[in-house]
Amino acid sequence: MPELLEIRDLHVDVEGKRVLKGVNLTLRPGEVHAVMGPNGSGKSTLAYTIAGRPGYEVVEGDILVEGESIVDLEPEERALKGIFLGFQEPPPLPGVRLSSLVVAAVNKRMGVESLSRAADPRIFRKLVEALQKVGLGPEYAQRELHVGFSGGEKKRAEVAQALVLDPKIVILDEPDSGLDIDGVRIVASIIKELRDSGKGILLITHYARLLQYVKPDSVTVLLDGRVAARGGPELAEEIEKKGYTAVARA
Amino acid sequence: MESARSLLPERLPEEILGYASPTRAKIEFRGRISRSLIEEISRVKKEPDWMRRLRLRALELFEKLPTPNWVLGVEEIDLDELAHYVKPEVDQPVESWEELPKEIREYYEKLGIPELEAKLLSGLSVQFESETVYHKVKEFLERKGVIMLPMEEAVRRYPDLVKKYFTRVFPPSDHKFAALHVALWSGGAFVYVPKGVKIYEPVEAFFLIGRSLEAQFEHTLVVADEGSYIHFIEGCSAPMFKGYSFHDGMVEIYAHKNSVVKFTTIQNWSRNVINFNNKRGIAEEGARIDWIEGSIGSKITYTYPSTILRGRGASSSSIVVQLAKGPYIKDSGSKMIHLAPDTRSRIVNKSISVDGGVNIYRGLVRVVRGAKRARSHVECQSLILDDRSIAYTYPHNQVDEPTAQVTHEATTGRIGEDQLFYLQQRGLTEQEATSLLVMGFLEDVMADLPFEYASVLRRVIEIEFARLGGVG
Incomplete structure (x- = not known):
């Protein structure tokens, strides 16, 4: 049985600079796998590389989804294979309403050619329900996505899309930064919901704060592009107490 | 729909x-x-x-x-x-x-x-x-x-x-x-x-x-x-x-x-x-x-859609959306001539240049002396999708009435790599992502069109951009 997501000895260059230097990682359905590490350790690079962002060059190693390599696929092909990335800093999309984006994205998943006409009319209800779960009003469906959104609203809108688009692998890049404590609780409950529905979650986070609300099954610590430590939820607590360097040395 | x-x-x-x-x-x-x-x-x-x-x-x-x-x-x-x-x-x-x-x-x-x-x-x-x-x-x-x-x-x-x-x-x-x-x-x-x-x-x-x-x-x-x-x-x-x-x-x-x-x-x-x-x-x-x-x-x-505002309190708006895709030229611009007091006008020009297309805005707002309290606002927005394409803006204001208010705003935008990647990550191809962003650029003027015609325009743009041989 192949793993849902398997990262093998991944080396990645960004702008000619080696950022990931041999990362291994597996993710199973229904698992929350936290990836922690200080700034610049390669956490976001890992997320972007899995999603296929141009400029993130795999020079060695492989990324497999259900046993198939995805490193030669376009970003949209990876998305349609079930990879979803919740962005740390999503760009504003002037004029593009959240509902238009969701309609286009769902239509693509249903193999419908038109991007503007909802092939599944239930999608609007689903979107409004998702928004409600993340604590955003239904009017956000008609807002231009991420235009004038606060840091917290951005995070909530990203997580809401994960609920609507029904991916297999959910990568959340620092979904708790910029959120107040209520926001962190809400995001944690969404992560649990996604996990309980069988999705594999790669949870990238700088601080252990979020992990107090959602217990990870595994924790990987990245330092300077390498796996510095790996363990269960206790590792997150240790980092909280001692800091990254001490944990890595141990 | x-x-x-x-x-x-x-x-x-x-x-x-x-x-x-x-x-x-x-x-x-x-x-x-x-x-x-x-x-x-x-x-x-x-x-x-x-x-x-x-x-x-x-x-x-x-x-x-x-x-x-x-x-x-x-x-x-x-x-x-x-x-x-x-x-x-x-x-x-x-x-x-x-x-x-x-x-x-x-x-x-x-x-x-x-x-x-x-x-x-x-x-x-x-x-x-x-x-x-x-x-x-x-x-x-x-x-x-x-x-x-x-x-x-x-x-x-x-x-x-x-x-x-x-x-x-x-x-x-x-x-x-x-x-x-x-x-x-x-x-x-x-x-x-x-x-x-x-x-x-x-x-x-x-x-x-x-x-x-x-x-x-x-x-x-x-x-x-x-x-x-x-x-x-x-x-x-x-x-x-x-x-x-x-x-x-x-x-x-x-x-x-x-x-x-x-x-x-x-x-x-x-x-x-x-x-x-x-x-x-x-x-x-x-x-x-x-x-x-x-x-x-x-x-x-x-x-160049033009209005001569001849009577007191007359008003006019002109919204032009121009698409230059490929080796083609769109030269346009609206003209508003204010001849009477309390006249108002609004010009919106949105251009999209791609695949070597050239868009030119050549507009005119004229307020004669005596057209008291005339007001005009001009807004030019250009979206340029690649380095081979061009947008020029030549607005002209001739205001001879001291109580008139004539304002002009011009912006030039490009589609960002981060925006394209974001939409691709949601499952759209680069072309589809571009067409969604272009439609977003036009979103506010679509509201002024009858539903059926807005649909036509949307569909035409969707098709036009679905075919782009790679943007940027």
Whole structure:
């Protein structure tokens, strides 16, 4: 049985600079796998590389989804294979309403050619329900996505899309930064919901704060592009107490 | 969405219409523009003498006026080789589509015009080459006293009414191609809305050029009497053919006291058409003229919707969306001339340049002394999708009234790599992501279009960008 997501000895260059230097990682359905590490350790690079962002060059190693390599696929092909990335800093999309984006994205998943006409009319209800779960009003469906959104609203809108688009692998890049404590609780409950529905979650986070609300099954610590430590939820607590360097040395 | 979508063209005109199918002409006048050519056209049309003389005066002006030296593409046009008048094999405009020759009827059917007519329009006038071939107005318009006629018929049946306005809004002396238009005009529609009559279902005129080396000079005249309301839509298209054809149309609007005229153009000529357009309106006291232009097709387009705000409190808006995709040029801009106090105008220009396309905005806001408290706001937004494409903005403000307020905003945007990647991560291809962002760029002006036409425009843009051979 192949793993849902398997990262093998991944080396990645960004702008000619080696950022990931041999990362291994597996993710199973229904698992929350936290990836922690200080700034610049390669956490976001890992997320972007899995999603296929141009400029993130795999020079060695492989990324497999259900046993198939995805490193030669376009970003949209990876998305349609079930990879979803919740962005740390999503760009504003002037004029593009959240509902238009969701309609286009769902239509693509249903193999419908038109991007503007909802092939599944239930999608609007689903979107409004998702928004409600993340604590955003239904009017956000008609807002231009991420235009004038606060840091917290951005995070909530990203997580809401994960609920609507029904991916297999959910990568959340620092979904708790910029959120107040209520926001962190809400995001944690969404992560649990996604996990309980069988999705594999790669949870990238700088601080252990979020992990107090959602217990990870595994924790990987990245330092300077390498796996510095790996363990269960206790590792997150240790980092909280001692800091990254001490944990890595141990 | 469902119903509108099923009756709207899903492809570009070039594809829908394909290559021009041969149609026979009953009469064709080709070659050098002379007095005798104009006399012939006038004779064929059985025109009153005043119109014949008006044409001849315009011809003299055409010969005298200089060729504007800033107009690109003029050198491509050899007027001596064009057919200036082509009458298709339809004697009189018919009132049912079945009466049209099959090969002509098929063009309009492919474009979905008959369905649009049935669903939306209170009157439709359809021109093929130089003549109106189909013309039908719903009964309630006539009951309310609205006159909508092919231009030639209006000249014959309502000479006094037509004479009062024809070329009074846009005189042939304005420039060389205005003079050429008046000398050779043929086809187009005349609309008169009586006092206080409000028609909310739009009327439409649709123009088709079906062959190479043809010149089309339709003339549209809309007169809205006091307190009336009318929405006029014009559409145009052409199949593909070898070489080029030339369009030099004219629109005149006269909006009497407290009337409202909305004028919407969806220009979707094939890439073989060089398109000159002369559009002008006069707004009297308290009247309003709103222009909307979706400038999608053609090889080169020159169009400058203009309003003369002549009466106190008159207002006008002009929204132009211009797309230059590929080695094509869109030169346009709106003009607002404030001649009276408390007049207001608003200009919005949105251009999208891609694949080497060139967009030019050339606008004018003029406020004369005494037009107290006149206000005007100009907004130009250019979206440039790659390094080979260009957008120029030449706004001109001439403000001689100290109490006037004229403001201008111009922005140039590009689509960011982060935006494209974000949308690709949601499952869209780069092209689909681009088309979604382009539609986002146009989102606020779409709201001003009737639903069915916004759908057409959306669909055209979706298709145009679905085909981009890689952006950036």
